[in-house]
Amino acid sequence: MTDTTPLQRAQRWLDQFGAAQTSDKTDAAVALFAADCYWRDLVSFTWNIRTQEGLDAVRDMLSSRMTETGASNFQLEGEPTEADGVTEAWFTFETRLARGRGQLRLKDDKAWTLLTTMTELKGFEEKTGSHRIKGAEHGAQQGRQSWLERREAEEARLGYEAQPYVVIIGGGQGGIVLAARLKRLGVPTIVIEKNPKAGDSWRNRYKTLCLHDPVWYDHLPYMPFPDDWPVFAPKDKLGDWLEMYTKVMEINYWGSTLAKKASFDEAKGEWTVVVEREGKEVLLRPKQLVFALGVSGYPNVPKIEGAETFLGEQHHSSKHPGPEHYAGKKCVVLGSNNSAHDICAALWENGVDVTMIQRSSTHIAPSESLMELALGGLYSEEAIKNGIDHHKGDLVFASVPYKIMHTFQIPVYDEMKKREADLYGRLEKAGFMLDFGDDGSGLFMKYLRRGSGYYIDVGASELVADGSIKLKSGVDIQCIHPKSVTLSDGTELPADLIVYATGYGSMNRWLADLVSPEVADRVGKVWGLGSNTTKDPGPWEGELRNMWKPTNQQQLWIHGGNLHQSRHYSQFLSLQLKARYEELDTPVYGQAAVHHLR
């Protein structure tokens, strides 16, 4: 073993794996995996988003899927490498119906991690590069339509004379990028958005909001941001980009359209979606329904005794208009995570007396350190210089099994503790309750497990540390009065404004409202890994609940996540939808069971 090169080892493994596939030998394939193994498949084998953990799971999946998948033509891509006893290799492959790309990590010639992803469906490739459409039709034909005429005709017909195959409820970045992918795949799609224009969901946010993830992480599919795009895009600039992206991607985008109700007709195998478009009711009958209303979409507002007596303003952070009208006022912000910090800082900058009420601990990740330590290897100028663009970064990220991801993350946050010891020390001195996740694995695991519980610090922590933003920690608001609030420790705080920076609920709450509680229950809790950590109860799921894959409600899907996830996973969701549109065989392996309702 030690006298072979990484190339030879990887090639041999691929050859053996390919041979096992071709000869339909499950045992031969399983024998190539280590006892401690993870095979994450994004659609290509399982028509699902699923991680097979351990030999039994691998065997079970292959027994069910190997023959029909018909995987073959495994080819190395680039040069395999080795470090710390792990050989890493990239490869392409084919299946009966599709083409794919994957990554392999070998330990002692056995697969430790395997990632297989579907990149395109045979016969239904996007028309790009040499296969792009001509545009001008050469030759001449009487009565032909121009591009504009065709586009206008499509926009007039779709949803009326002709039904879309997919309706996406939610026209934020998630709905938009999924629609762009479906457009390229030729799947008739309508995006439903309550705001008038694409980008408005960003424009409507408080004025100082900027993205917290750096630009290299945030590109949309097909049109990366220009190379002078700010590291942290201001909300309105992003709003403009989304508006223009929606237009040039030729997305059928219904702004000023409210989704009222959706119901599934089992007999017809289609949905009826009632929307109100610019005041008029329209009935849409798509086959597939996608909800893209946001991980941080369904506001959570605690019911506090006396809230109705409050004489000042009170609103959830998602409705916070910004600090402009509150100069000289007293504001209480309930919550201590991202929105709370952003809002408190903006209020302070505008001369508002602001107190943050911290109920439970928060993970603080200073932005610069986060960029450098957590993302820099994959999403940065440095990464690009090392040949890792966001396409590659996405695949590297996807290749790390969720089960062991925390082990990759813990060292990052150990380093962050050292680097930021001063800030953390001063925060604790000010009474702030800090954490690094239940197991020290930091921000991204908290995000995956619970979608909350952190602040990417772009300046507010300094204000908390130095007392500019007043802090009451380890308490809650017990009772609200006309001009003040009483905390659980008995303190009374005068208040003109209460902001509930109290987070968001599981996305299937939208389903309860828009479809039915039964369907919401059938789908179950959305997001989280089942890690048995705070706000992420077990059992272990292995993947994010209900995201980008078949749910237990027929023909209902959920899309979303941060810009990186929207970008990458829209690829796999769009392929699953396209396959159904083309009536290909898509037997789902390992449909996840529901363990939690909300």
Added chain:
Amino acid sequence: MTDTTPLQRAQRWLDQFGAAQTSDKTDAAVALFAADCYWRDLVSFTWNIRTQEGLDAVRDMLSSRMTETGASNFQLEGEPTEADGVTEAWFTFETRLARGRGQLRLKDDKAWTLLTTMTELKGFEEKTGSHRIKGAEHGAQQGRQSWLERREAEEARLGYEAQPYVVIIGGGQGGIVLAARLKRLGVPTIVIEKNPKAGDSWRNRYKTLCLHDPVWYDHLPYMPFPDDWPVFAPKDKLGDWLEMYTKVMEINYWGSTLAKKASFDEAKGEWTVVVEREGKEVLLRPKQLVFALGVSGYPNVPKIEGAETFLGEQHHSSKHPGPEHYAGKKCVVLGSNNSAHDICAALWENGVDVTMIQRSSTHIAPSESLMELALGGLYSEEAIKNGIDHHKGDLVFASVPYKIMHTFQIPVYDEMKKREADLYGRLEKAGFMLDFGDDGSGLFMKYLRRGSGYYIDVGASELVADGSIKLKSGVDIQCIHPKSVTLSDGTELPADLIVYATGYGSMNRWLADLVSPEVADRVGKVWGLGSNTTKDPGPWEGELRNMWKPTNQQQLWIHGGNLHQSRHYSQFLSLQLKARYEELDTPVYGQAAVHHLR
């Protein structure tokens, strides 16, 4: 010589050239050039766009510019190659004020062609990559403005409380891409456009219009078209892209704004530009004034006896609304180049009886063959696979001296004659007068020399060949009557519609209208090379007259060209403007004299 590698030869030449620069030895530098040599400089040495042809010209330029330019640090980029006795090498270099990139062709160790181009000004680099702005300002400051507030404030002030440094008259693709470059360089600029929105100049054209150049040739700076963009973009799709681009590039774009008058105040060293913005008169006082009204901008309409008696419709091709209202009518199209063919084909497709009047010969370049033979090496999927993107393609194109460019082109069109012999034969049989340029050098030389005289065939030629589009060749319209026209051969043609597809005049006609005839004369004829071929009288200029470089009217510039030229040469024009904005020393070497007035 024969036992050295291309790398060694190129390296040696660069070392010697660099040493001559550093030691200020003009003779040593000149000695490195062949007798038959061409040194094309884009700004870096000459603060001009200028080709030095022959040793005397090289010596004269170096005597004047070598010391002050202070060129140094010549480094090879990539691997030099050799073919047919010519060594080709790419390199980067610096000057006192700037950085540059260049290309070298050696024959027997002497420079046959040298290209030096300025890529950026030291200290004024675009904020891209690792130097991009942050966006979110870390830390907190009271009273800060959001991105949107800053943008809105800038839009409100510029042109009113604050004057732009540059005003660009003309908001088509030329004005837009120049403005994008200037924005990135931080030069306050306003674009004046008579149509309401960016992209309208394309939307207003006849409905079937598509670009005639293929997509890989057409990218705008900073944001290439997505990889599924049609090969030939339909006009409305391009219009939408330009509108989007203008917005995301944060260009200060004044639509619905008409430029009325401009005059130069020598004492103040600034322009006064009177515009009518949405009905209100505004006075702008930029230092620099750029005209970007289009190579095909100023319509040429011949005065024909009896035109005022015509009862039908008559208009220049630029005003042609498309074929929709003329079904069943009789149409006469005067002209036989691009617009004429496009319009005739669209009319035929809509059931119009159409006759093309060909006054002089036309070069027909079938699109597929043109793409493959003329552009394919530099602008195609194939080129990309060979590592040549449009950035590289632009530089390769720029490295071929205009003086000898026809020698590169003639073989291309010899091949085209063979490939398209059938079509050409049938066209001639139908009476069509064909040419391949005066010297057989085909389309691009005709474009550079006279901006006209060709048709990139996307189907109309077939209709001419088979008689669907009727043809009268070698004639002109002598006289117009209420319902017919008489040709110079005596034929009378009934007509309901006359389209003057009679081309465009020199861009300085705009100057005569908007500034003064004196200034128009001072600037002189725009475009053309002085090749002493049809419509391009000598003497030899060596570069396109008045394009992208200092004119003989102080602080007046002209921008434009096709999408490739707009893209590439906006780089050099923007750098010249930025240098003046920063009050750097920009002594212009070899200001071109005026030999023709229009």
